[in-house]
Amino acid sequence: MLRLKHSAACPASLTLHLCKKANVPHSDSSIQLPPDIASGVAACRQLRNGSGVLLLDFSAHTEIVIQRKKARHPVYILRFEQIETSTDNQTRSSVSISYATTDWTLTAAEKQSVKCVHLFVPKKLFHLLLQSAEGTTVKNFLLQNSNQIELGALNVSYKKLLRPFFELPNCEGLNNLVLQNRMMLLTEKLIEDVFGRLKPMRQLLKVSADEVRRLCHVESILKAAHHRPPPTIDVLAIEAAMSPSKLKQRFKMVYGISLYQYYQRHRMEKARLMLLSRNASVPQVAKELGFIYPRTFLKVYTRYFEDAVIK
Amino acid sequence: MIEKVVLNISQLSFEKTAVEIAAAVGAKMNRGCIAIPPSCGAGRFSFIDFSEYASVIRGEFFTEQQFIFTTNSPRSNFYTLVLTEHTDKGLERVCDPVSVQLFHSAMSNSVACCYQTNMRLLMINFDQTVLREYLLPQVSESCLNGYFSRMRKDHLYTLMHHKFRDLLEDIFSIGSTDPFRDLKIFNRVMLLLEVMMLKVNEQPAKPRYPHKQLDIFQAIESSLVKDFSRPPPTIEQLSLQYDISATHLKKRFKEVYGLPIYEYYQKSRMCFAKRLIETRQLSMKEVGMQVGYVNLSHFAAAFKKEFGVLPSRFHHSDWSAEPRN
Numbered sequence: 001m002l003r004l005k006h007s008a009a010c011p012a013s014l015t016l017h018l019c020k021k022a023n024v025p026h027s028d029s030s031i032q033l034p035p036d037i038a039s040g041v042a043a044c045r046q047l048r049n050g051s052g053v054l055l056l057d058f059s060a061h062t063e064i065v066i067q068r069k070k071a072r073h074p075v076y077i078l079r080f081e082q083i084e085t086s087t088d089n090q091t092r093s094s095v096s097i098s099y100a101t102t103d104w105t106l107t108a109a110e111k112q113s114v115k116c117v118h119l120f121v122p123k124k125l126f127h128l129l130l131q132s133a134e135g136t137t138v139k140n141f142l143l144q145n146s147n148q149i150e151l152g153a154l155n156v157s158y159k160k161l162l163r164p165f166f167e168l169p170n171c172e173g174l175n176n177l178v179l180q181n182r183m184m185l186l187t188e189k190l191i192e193d194v195f196g197r198l199k200p201m202r203q204l205l206k207v208s209a210d211e212v213r214r215l216c217h218v219e220s221i222l223k224a225a226h227h228r229p230p231p232t233i234d235v236l237a238i239e240a241a242m243s244p245s246k247l248k249q250r251f252k253m254v255y256g257i258s259l260y261q262y263y264q265r266h267r268m269e270k271a272r273l274m275l276l277s278r279n280a281s282v283p284q285v286a287k288e289l290g291f292i293y294p295r296t297f298l299k300v301y302t303r304y305f306e307d308a309v310i311k
Numbered sequence: 312m313i314e315k316v317v318l319n320i321s322q323l324s325f326e327k328t329a330v331e332i333a334a335a336v337g338a339k340m341n342r343g344c345i346a347i348p349p350s351c352g353a354g355r356f357s358f359i360d361f362s363e364y365a366s367v368i369r370g371e372f373f374t375e376q377q378f379i380f381t382t383n384s385p386r387s388n389f390y391t392l393v394l395t396e397h398t399d400k401g402l403e404r405v406c407d408p409v410s411v412q413l414f415h416s417a418m419s420n421s422v423a424c425c426y427q428t429n430m431r432l433l434m435i436n437f438d439q440t441v442l443r444e445y446l447l448p449q450v451s452e453s454c455l456n457g458y459f460s461r462m463r464k465d466h467l468y469t470l471m472h473h474k475f476r477d478l479l480e481d482i483f484s485i486g487s488t489d490p491f492r493d494l495k496i497f498n499r500v501m502l503l504l505e506v507m508m509l510k511v512n513e514q515p516a517k518p519r520y521p522h523k524q525l526d527i528f529q530a531i532e533s534s535l536v537k538d539f540s541r542p543p544p545t546i547e548q549l550s551l552q553y554d555i556s557a558t559h560l561k562k563r564f565k566e567v568y569g570l571p572i573y574e575y576y577q578k579s580r581m582c583f584a585k586r587l588i589e590t591r592q593l594s595m596k597e598v599g600m601q602v603g604y605v606n607l608s609h610f611a612a613a614f615k616k617e618f619g620v621l622p623s624r625f626h627h628s629d630w631s632a633e634p635r636n
Binding site for chain 2: 134135173180195
């Protein structure tokens with residue numbers, strides 16, 4: 001079992017961390033994982049404008065958990081992950097974007113093979129790409145979603161762009177250019193996908209910037225309340241300076257789910273992190289999250305994470 | 312008598328060139344775009360600056376005038392990549408012998424566009440720093456110098472091929488209203504540079520040809536890949552049309568493009584089909600028809616032969632299962 005907690009601002013410091021953890025000598029860019037943990041490589045590459053890329057391409061021989069703790073680095077992380085279970089040939093893949101201030105975990109069980117590319121794009125560069133009016137809406141959308149958006153599974157066009165990261169063309173002098181281009185194209189594609197997702201919503205959205213700001217305030221209150229019952233809608237409405245019905249309607253417009261659902265989902269994500277990271281027992285976690293009966297907690301938890309088998 | 316418009320490129324930014332083009336066709340420039348008035352022809356030009364790094368001008372036009380772009384400014388220091396192509400399907404006249412060129416601004420060079428033909432022109436100026444930052448010095452310095460000297464001495468030009476053509480198609484399909492137009496164009500332009508540098512980096516071990524023969528092969532190549540909905544010309548037809556013996560044609564084509572004529576045609580056809588599928592706008596049947604297949608299972612079989620997956624499975628294919636190159 002390998003557990004890696006990190007809050008790296010760049011891929012290089014992450015691989016350095018990984019080296020220490022896995023007891024392997026550190027080399028410049030690419031490290032060979034030891035056989036008792038996994039067979040494969042972890043590599044990092046520095047690209048232009050302060051961006052970087054982390055590559056993981058291995059099949060795990062023991063459970064590997066890479067957990068990111070939030071940190072205040074001004075960097076966006078674009079994640080492209082694919083986990084394949086060799087025993088039943090199932091593949092899970094995902095594309096997501098998050099800011100450095102969010103937590104997330106990458107878990108690979110035994111006999112699963114992982115292929116992932118994490119692009120670290122500095123905030124400055126990312127915002128430079130989003131200068132147009134449309135770019136600003138994308139930026140705001142990211143902000144509304146606590147800077148984290150899941151974009152579903154990897155499709156063929158992403159895979160095509162990701163391939164050169166694993167098999168570089170046979171030409172040393174051009175590698176930088178090739179990878180830099182792929183990074184930019186991946187970023188472009190992701191921005192476009194986020195924008196595409198926004199389109200149907202934009203017609204709906206008649207929410208002013210000020211209202212969005214107030215909704216964000218409500219959202220942070222909800223998030224802070226993960227260990228106790230949520231504040232009532234009336235209380236939240238006063239916080240947001242809106243009528244209760246308006247608050248409910250606007251919240252759903254902006255976040256896609258209702259206030260209570262949002263609260264519950266956040267709570268369950270918290271629970272998942274706790275269970276994964278601290279090896280806390282189910283009753284402990286349930287208690288910490290304010291559930292009186294662990295059973296109720298389990299019921300809610302399994303509804304959110306179908307795959308979850310709690311050990 | 313054809314009126315010639317000579318435009319000198321002396322600065323990294325194409326703004327001056329765009330102003331000159333606008334003056335030549337008697338049109339006004341509107342936020343980097345020039346629409347050619349009907350009195351002069353049809354089509355338009357647009358230019359974009361990417362801060363101090365690069366500048367791009369793209370044009371799709373049909374004019375009575377001939378545009379000639381020249382460079383000869385010893386003091387400036389940037390690279391220019393020019394791609395030109397005529398888009399007329401049935402054109403047999405060989406227009407411009409060279410359609411892909413890369414040169415340094417201090418070299419004296421000229422690019423002449425065709426007139427009275429539908430043309431596509433893409434010119435990119437790269438600042439020297441771009442090459443220095445993106446490429447290792449062995450590529451940016453020695454390879455480029457080797458390339459330039461070969462180009463001068465032996466008239467060894469880069470030939471238009473499907474990778475360039477695909478990117479060109481991409482760049483021209485980005486509309487001016489696209490929300491992320493600049494980013495998209497910039498990325499495609501950098502891809503073009505990548506393809507070009509890969510070409511430059513290749514060590515040319517091929518025998519050299521007289522300039523004129525290369526023109527013929529370029530014309531043959533472009534006539535092959537212009538229109539996939541009709542059956543390709545036979546080798547006999549080509550050899551008659553271009554006054555070249557069939558054996559000679561087959562042998563030389565393979566030397567120049569690396570593949571026999573029919574295989575080259577088939578490969579470009581399948582790549583085109585793949586692009587169509589990737590856009591997700593057409594049904595498989597429509598794609599099959601567009602590349603000239605009447606029988607869909609033949610199309611599927613041919614596609615599978617080329618890329619290893621059936622067209623219907625293409626969107627689900629794994630990233631490691633890549634088409635053979």
